[in-house]
Amino acid sequence: MGRHVLVVGGQGGIGRALVEALRHDEAVDAVHATWHHQAPAPLDGVTWWQVDVTDEASIQSLAEGIETLDWLINAVGWLHGHGAGPEKHSREISRDQFLRAMEVNALPSLLLAKHFRPHLKRSSAGVFAVISARLGSIGENRIGGWYSYRASKAALNMALRTLAVEWRRELPSAAVAALHPGTTDTPLSKPFQARVPAGQLFSPETTAAYLLDVIAQLAPEHSGRFWSFDGDSLPW
Numbered sequence: 001m002g003r004h005v006l007v008v009g010g011q012g013g014i015g016r017a018l019v020e021a022l023r024h025d026e027a028v029d030a031v032h033a034t035w036h037h038q039a040p041a042p043l044d045g046v047t048w049w050q051v052d053v054t055d056e057a058s059i060q061s062l063a064e065g066i067e068t069l070d071w072l073i074n075a076v077g078w079l080h081g082h083g084a085g086p087e088k089h090s091r092e093i094s095r096d097q098f099l100r101a102m103e104v105n106a107l108p109s110l111l112l113a114k115h116f117r118p119h120l121k122r123s124s125a126g127v128f129a130v131i132s133a134r135l136g137s138i139g140e141n142r143i144g145g146w147y148s149y150r151a152s153k154a155a156l157n158m159a160l161r162t163l164a165v166e167w168r169r170e171l172p173s174a175a176v177a178a179l180h181p182g183t184t185d186t187p188l189s190k191p192f193q194a195r196v197p198a199g200q201l202f203s204p205e206t207t208a209a210y211l212l213d214v215i216a217q218l219a220p221e222h223s224g225r226f227w228s229f230d231g232d233s234l235p236w
């Protein structure tokens with residue numbers, strides 16, 4: 001029997017490329033994907049759900065609608081919009097921007113874990129994978145800036161690490177992973193692409209292929225780690 005997979009944020013740049021790759025994967029029996037503002041056209045092999053990850057009731061009804069799940073991949077994220085962008089200096093910090101980053105980038109993965117725990121417990125090889133960002137690594141932060149985004153991804157990483165500790169005992173067949181996708185050509189990175197060195201801006205399809213390779217290698221003994229797209233382990 002093939003895997004049942006859910007991509008949260010399936011209409012985003014990376015999320016949509018994950019959905020496309022998974023629906024053509026012979027090891028996958030069912031693809032569920034969520035959208036937020038932009039309703040997708042019907043896509044063969046994909047069941048779409050409208051979900052706002054900042055609304056726990058929306059996550060709960062998604063979990064109630066899906067019976068079987070092996071892999072949950074959260075590809076939702078927020079960096080800029082509504083007049084806000086990453087802060088270059090502490091003078092630019094605003095409460096609204098900080099809380100928005102936390103609300104979209106950090107908390108939803110914990111709510112997804114809460115509501116999909118029973119599904120992943122039933123799976124013989126469950127995976128809970130979230131797209132984080134290398135910028136959330138405290139150990140690697142040498143250039144500063146981007147306070148809200150960095151803090152929200154560091155909070156996400158800590159949440160995933162803590163979840164992995166809990167699930168090691170309670171869901172011994174599952175693996176929890178934080179993933180760094182590499183700089184990818186999507187609306188999220190668009191305003192910041194000018195300084196990306198040649199060859200280091202991936203298409204969403206390339207990133208999806210890398211990430212799915214990493215996810216396919218995950219086993220319970222790897223749970224609670226932070227992975228780069230190329231399979232390297234990153235410092236927290």
Ligand SMILES: NC(=O)c1ccc[n+]([C@@H]2O[C@H](COP(=O)([O-])OP(=O)(O)OC[C@H]3O[C@@H](n4cnc5c(N)ncnc54)[C@H](OP(=O)(O)O)[C@@H]3O)[C@@H](O)[C@H]2O)c1
Binds near residue numbers: 131181185
């Ligand atoms: N692109 C990069 O270079 C890069 C690098 C490092 C890490 N990442 C991470 O990779 C992940 C995917 O990013 P991306 O580049 O694919 O960005 P993207 O194209 O902007 O996609 C982000 C998706 O998140 C969805 N979303 C935002 N708020 C939501 C909410 N409240 N409920 C449900 N969905 C919501 C957006 O839907 P709506 O637009 O409809 O709200 C959008 O589809 C993010 O976690 C990002 O931080 C990206």
